[in-house]
Amino acid sequence: MARKNPAKKSVKKPVRKTAKKPAKKAAKKPAKKPAKKTARKPAKKVAPRKAVRRKLPAPKAAPVSARKAPRTSLRAEPSFVEAAVRPMPAPQPLPMVEPARPDRRLVLVFMGPPGVGKGTQAAKLAQHLGLPHISTGDLFRDHLKRDTPLGLKAKEFMNAGQLVPDDLVVELVIDRIGAQDCRGGYILDGFPRTVPQADRLAQALAVRGERVSAVLYFDAPREVIVERISGRRTCRACGAISHAVYAPTRVEGVCDACGGQTYQREDDAADKVRQRLTVYDASTGPLVPYYRERGLLREFDARGGVEDIYRGLVATVESLA
Numbered sequence: 001m002a003r004k005n006p007a008k009k010s011v012k013k014p015v016r017k018t019a020k021k022p023a024k025k026a027a028k029k030p031a032k033k034p035a036k037k038t039a040r041k042p043a044k045k046v047a048p049r050k051a052v053r054r055k056l057p058a059p060k061a062a063p064v065s066a067r068k069a070p071r072t073s074l075r076a077e078p079s080f081v082e083a084a085v086r087p088m089p090a091p092q093p094l095p096m097v098e099p100a101r102p103d104r105r106l107v108l109v110f111m112g113p114p115g116v117g118k119g120t121q122a123a124k125l126a127q128h129l130g131l132p133h134i135s136t137g138d139l140f141r142d143h144l145k146r147d148t149p150l151g152l153k154a155k156e157f158m159n160a161g162q163l164v165p166d167d168l169v170v171e172l173v174i175d176r177i178g179a180q181d182c183r184g185g186y187i188l189d190g191f192p193r194t195v196p197q198a199d200r201l202a203q204a205l206a207v208r209g210e211r212v213s214a215v216l217y218f219d220a221p222r223e224v225i226v227e228r229i230s231g232r233r234t235c236r237a238c239g240a241i242s243h244a245v246y247a248p249t250r251v252e253g254v255c256d257a258c259g260g261q262t263y264q265r266e267d268d269a270a271d272k273v274r275q276r277l278t279v280y281d282a283s284t285g286p287l288v289p290y291y292r293e294r295g296l297l298r299e300f301d302a303r304g305g306v307e308d309i310y311r312g313l314v315a316t317v318e319s320l321a
């Protein structure tokens with residue numbers, strides 16, 4: 001008896017349950033169709049989750065290594081100056097992702113009246129930092145020498161001691177700073193010289209995510225400048241500068257460096273210098289408050305010795321870090 005009872009119970013119970021269940025499910029199916037569709041959605045979510053997991057490792061590896069390269073190079077260097085010398089010191093797996101860290105580029109503007117000695121300082125610093133020294137006066141003189149259309153356009157203004165029109169200068173400079181050798185930074189000497197030029201430079205830099213790092217402003221009394229410039233002699237062959245009074249060549253008219261012929265630039269004649277100073281005060285003078293208001297101006301008394309001024313200049317540039 002004990003064996004029969006459990007067998008009967010176990011048979012009867014499943015039959016009743018399975019018979020009821022299909023009936024209930026069949027009744028519910030039409031009503032729950034939309035619900036089932038939503039119930040399937042979690043299953044679809046599984047696939048995207050797997051895809052996200054697969055994607056994560058690759059992007060993580062690229063940006064992290066790319067970001068670390070410039071940061072570690074800056075931290076490893078003792079100064080901003082040396083960072084500019086070697087903007088990409090360590091070989092990195094993805095050097096093309098962020099090749100130059102545009103926001104870290106050293107963009108220095110040398111400003112001051114003609115003949116104040118800023119060109120000498122700019123050249124020394126450029127050599128020290130390994131950055132291109134871009135002198136707009138030199139660029140124009142080069143065009144003049146080669147009789148290019150730009151040179152011919154600039155000639156009349158230069159010889160008259162006037163500024164070359166903004167459009168011509170800006171085009172020349174924007175083209176130059178886009179060159180490969182400017183990737184680590186550059187030194188602008190003699191540009192900008194007007195507020196519109198400064199605005200155009202700021203706009204061009206902003207497009208690349210850059211800005212001027214500092215404006216190094218050299219000044220001296222006007223009579224000192226006239227004496228300095230009118231005595232200046234330039235070598236036709238190598239461009240070396242000497243001075244008829246303060247740094248004469250061993251043989252008058254002959255360059256010490258290369259034996260080339262030295263001459264007084266047409267725009268270095270005393271009357272032209274006075275004219276250029278007048279033009280400078282009117283056109284470039286407003287850039288002093290312009291850059292001072294922007295916190296970029298660093299001022300130097302250009303009457304000191306070249307080396308003294310240079311030491312102060314290097315200290316200033318190092319402090320930009």
Ligand code: AMP
Nearest residue numbers: 136137157158162163164169190191193
């Ligand atoms: P510099 O050797 O810098 O004194 O330049 C020589 C001449 O080039 C100037 O007197 C101007 O005629 C011309 N020049 C150089 N830079 C500029 C500039 N930024 N804007 C207009 N003219 C310029």
